[in-house]
Amino acid sequence: MEAKKIESIVEKLRPLYSQGAGDCPDAVLQGYPDPKNSIAGLRCLFEVLFPGINAARLGQQDLQEYLVKGIADASAYLRPEIERALPFRWDSESKPQSANFEEESHAIVDRLMDSLPHIRSMLIADVQAAYDGDPAALSYAEVILAYPGIVAITSHRIAHELYKNDVPVVPRIMSEWTHTKTGCDIHPGATIGKGFFVDHPTGVVIGETAEIGEHVKFYQGVTIGAKSFPLDENGKPIKHIKRHPTVESDVVVYSNSTILGGDTVIGAGTTIGGNVFVTKSVPPKSFVMREMPQPRIKTDENQ
Numbered sequence: 001m002e003a004k005k006i007e008s009i010v011e012k013l014r015p016l017y018s019q020g021a022g023d024c025p026d027a028v029l030q031g032y033p034d035p036k037n038s039i040a041g042l043r044c045l046f047e048v049l050f051p052g053i054n055a056a057r058l059g060q061q062d063l064q065e066y067l068v069k070g071i072a073d074a075s076a077y078l079r080p081e082i083e084r085a086l087p088f089r090w091d092s093e094s095k096p097q098s099a100n101f102e103e104e105s106h107a108i109v110d111r112l113m114d115s116l117p118h119i120r121s122m123l124i125a126d127v128q129a130a131y132d133g134d135p136a137a138l139s140y141a142e143v144i145l146a147y148p149g150i151v152a153i154t155s156h157r158i159a160h161e162l163y164k165n166d167v168p169v170v171p172r173i174m175s176e177w178t179h180t181k182t183g184c185d186i187h188p189g190a191t192i193g194k195g196f197f198v199d200h201p202t203g204v205v206i207g208e209t210a211e212i213g214e215h216v217k218f219y220q221g222v223t224i225g226a227k228s229f230p231l232d233e234n235g236k237p238i239k240h241i242k243r244h245p246t247v248e249s250d251v252v253v254y255s256n257s258t259i260l261g262g263d264t265v266i267g268a269g270t271t272i273g274g275n276v277f278v279t280k281s282v283p284p285k286s287f288v289m290r291e292m293p294q295p296r297i298k299t300d301e302n303q
Contacts, residue, residue: 033081038173038213041077044070045158048119050144071113078170079109082162085169108165112158117155125194126153133197133217148182149198160190190224192216193249200255209242209262213249221256227279248284
């Protein structure tokens with residue numbers, strides 16, 4: 001293509017990019033967090049939390065050295081991307097010009113690393129729940145290395161810590177990468193207790209303001225979603241309000257069931273059967289099922 005033609009195209013493109021307050025929301029001149037580095041940091045933390053998944057590297061050094069290097073590598077990947085992400089907390093008109101994003105990003109990474117013992121203890125319970133909850137699981141190693149539900153909850157517990165520290169963009173990069181890897185879509189804002197197990201996680205969706213208790217088990221296709229999106233005076237969705245259900249402890253939700261609404265509470269010890277649509281609260285220790293016609297069985301004699 002001729003240079004003049006390229007320059008003509010560029011001149012038409014330039015006004016379509018954000019130059020400052022009031023322009024289109026694509027703040028290209030700001031510089032986005034790098035998704036590759038964000039996921040590289042996430043992968044480093046996977047290896048810190050489950051050292052056995054990189055047996056070759058672990059075998060070359062003792063556990064102390066391995067963990068120190070893993071935490072240092074994760075920090076080096078994530079800290080600059082968090083710094084780049086922090087300005088996206090605000091729209092271009094309200095961003096504080098005096099904010100020290102570099103200093104804050106260091107503090108956020110320190111808090112994330114401080115949370116690793118807690119995350120590790122939660123994941124121990126998650127692995128135990130998967131092993132106890134699936135008769136096909138023959139070892140903890142099988143659960144850690146082969147179960148996509150463990151990948152999903154590990155990623156979520158890391159991303160959730162960043163979400164709690166009001167980090168924009170990066171937690172969603174992590175959760176959407178995990179979505180593509182596992183088929184399980186958990187918003188980093190969701191609060192999930194220990195001992196969580198998603199068996200066959202394809203199609204599972206858990207919304208931002210969902211609250212899930214301890215020792216909860218989901219099967220494939222479960223949705224924990226919102227009924228509607230309240231709008232403000234400008235017709236835009238109101239953010240940061242409770243839109244998704246609360247699922248209390250010791251609940252089992254079978255495949256392809258949908259539970260909606262910020263006021264909906266599924267009581268502790270309840271079982272939700274498959275293909276159920278729930279928009280109202282359910283008392284503790286209930287069994288919820290879809291009333292369906294009985295199956296009809298044909299044989300050679302009665303056809």
